[in-house]
Amino acid sequence: MTDRLTGAAGRQYVADAIRYALRSGDLVPGQRLVENDLAESYGATRGAVREALQDLAAEEILEIVPRRGARVRTVSVEEAIQITECRSALEQLCAQKAATRANEEQRAELRRIGADMRRAVTDGAWDAYSALNQRLHELVIEASGQEVARRHLDRLNGPMVRFQFRLALRPGRPAQSLPQHLAIIDAVVSGDAPAAARAAAAHLDDVIEQLRSSAVPSPTQAPPRA
Amino acid sequence: MTDRLTGAAGRQYVADAIRYALRSGDLVPGQRLVENDLAESYGATRGAVREALQDLAAEEILEIVPRRGARVRTVSVEEAIQITECRSALEQLCAQKAATRANEEQRAELRRIGADMRRAVTDGAWDAYSALNQRLHELVIEASGQEVARRHLDRLNGPMVRFQFRLALRPGRPAQSLPQHLAIIDAVVSGDAPAAARAAAAHLDDVIEQLRSSAVPSPTQAPPRA
DNA sequence: ATCAACGAGATTGTTGACAAGATGTTCGAT
DNA sequence: ATCGAACATCTTGTCAACAATCTCGTTGAT
Missing domain, CATH: 1.10.10.10 (Winged helix-like DNA-binding domain superfamily/Winged helix DNA-binding domain)
Structure with missing residues (x-):
């Protein structure tokens, strides 16, 4: 004290x-x-x-x-979309490099994450799925060896907490994102760099779609009464 | 005082x-x-x-x-390459968006920059070419409307001053990069988003190539004390 | 009732001195 | 001459008080 x-x-x-x-x-x-x-x-x-x-x-x-x-700081939906576009650009890079650079241990963990994700979705274990999701993105970045991209992705995610929260709560979201995540895993594990980049892009395009549809009329509406 | x-x-x-x-x-x-x-x-x-x-x-x-x-801070060649890879990812995004979003005024300035660049190369006006180069990148980013990407690109460029200096001095460099710049301009002006992304990627892949071949045993050692 | 001016309290910005730690130097022992 | 310990100096880190500014409620005039 x-x-x-x-x-x-x-x-x-x-x-x-x-x-x-x-x-x-x-x-x-x-x-x-x-x-x-x-x-x-x-x-x-x-x-x-x-x-x-x-x-x-x-x-x-x-x-x-x-x-x-x-x-x-308040982050508008528009800015959240821009942030996600940048994430997409950088994660494509990472996924692509990870596909060629990941070592055996990392590929093994990716396979394990894929299996665990399937199970989490069928079990309805949303918390577990969310944790696996996070680990997946981390691991791809780590396997890419792209330190600079890692730092910038961290920075991009900082202001996004509010939206991650919102999106994760949407019903049916895990079932929708599961195949996208599995596609990323497959491409990286099998060493197909272009496919890895495409899979990452497809996943984040979908996140952007979700953000768009989550847009409320106006972030800060005029309150009905004072 | x-x-x-x-x-x-x-x-x-x-x-x-x-x-x-x-x-x-x-x-x-x-x-x-x-x-x-x-x-x-x-x-x-x-x-x-x-x-x-x-x-x-x-x-x-x-x-x-x-x-x-x-x-x-000293930036190793390896890190400079990683920085440029990230720049590539983000500038592809910007070029792509600029191709669809640039307004008439911006497209006109792009055309003008292209013409000025040709002239600068034939005239051997290296300073002018360098300034045009910088303006071109700025303008593409501006036209894309991607504020988040702009901020991150600024940050990426911060530690790169030393390398920009080194590369710009390489003989024949402007002649080599001119067609790449013109390709970016053409694609953006004509509104071909995929081509714009490809052109930006090609240009930055070449910059990475230059960085690789510029690798010297040890960049710069700590100078003697002041 | 509305508005502007006022002022008390709250909050951030600035300063200068000092504490804590790092760096460089001297000097003695081997 | 070389090494290491004691010392002097330089540099950064910390703090508490003070200054400057803002916020918000109050008051009084219209």
Whole structure:
């Protein structure tokens, strides 16, 4: 209590804590973040909090406006689509390279993930499916050896938490995405680079389609009454 | 001296100054940046300098190691290739979208750039060609309306200054890249999205080829201390 | 009731001094 | 001469107080 987190340690801790709070819905888009409050609740110094906020702003998760503090950035459907288009471009690259560069261990894990995904869908294990989905994307990127793409994909995903949440809840979504994921796995495992790129593109085109159809009339509607 | 640049203003100014110093070769990879010196020479406060350094580190132009300060990051040929692969992926996306979305004014400017490029090559006007090259890439991105891709492409280019310098100096390079640039222009102007993507890919594949053949044993060693 | 001006409180920005750690130098022992 | 320990200096990191600005409720005039 008496010694608050400071410097690099506190910075990392606070940034992670805010990222987590965002994922779990404790922070909502547009919400204001007050330095003193954060310092108090996370047991860090204001300096550490300030630096953490700067980091998150660089990741485009927050928006800092001078003299007015930090807010959780709102991502429009249009921007979410653009983000996903960029993800598509980079993941095509990764899938393609993974198809030629993945080692035996990685190919084996991919096969395992495919089998587990099938089972998760038939069992209705949505949480497990979601975790496998995440692992699949990670593994393809890792197998590609494309560090630069990995960093940029991480950055792209930062502001997307809200939409991932929304999409994952759509009924029938896993059943729809399963064949796409299996196609990516097949292509990478069999070393067919062009097919891997096409499969990744097809999958993300579908995500974009989902985003389009999730568009609500207006992100921030004028409320009926004040 | 009496009033030093501070806060957001100084931060921006110092960051720009360092970026410029890097482009013009005043700062070389591996070189150490001392906060007090920078504050002194740019007439900013140490606080402003610190924040500028953080920004540049976030852009992967500098590397900050705790308690040891900031250094100009060295980019290996391997990383330069990975960066260019990512550029390729994103510029394919932009070229493709530009082909369908560019307005008349933008298509007209593209045609003009194409004509000017031809002339610059026959005239041996290398500086002019380089400027046109940059404008071409900018314009394609702008016409695509892909703001997210634009931001990420900016970030990708940050650490590449050293290589751009090296490649542009290769004799016969403009003559080699001219037809590739013209192919991009033709495809975008005529609205052929797949061709635009292919042309962009071909151009950047060639840049990667150049990078591969430019590989030297060891890029640049840490310079003697200041 | 509406609006503008005002002001108290809240919040971010800035500063300068000091602490903590790294780097370089000197000097003695071998 | 070489190595290593003690020391001096340079550099970054931290902090607490203060300054500047914004927010929002209150007041008073129309």
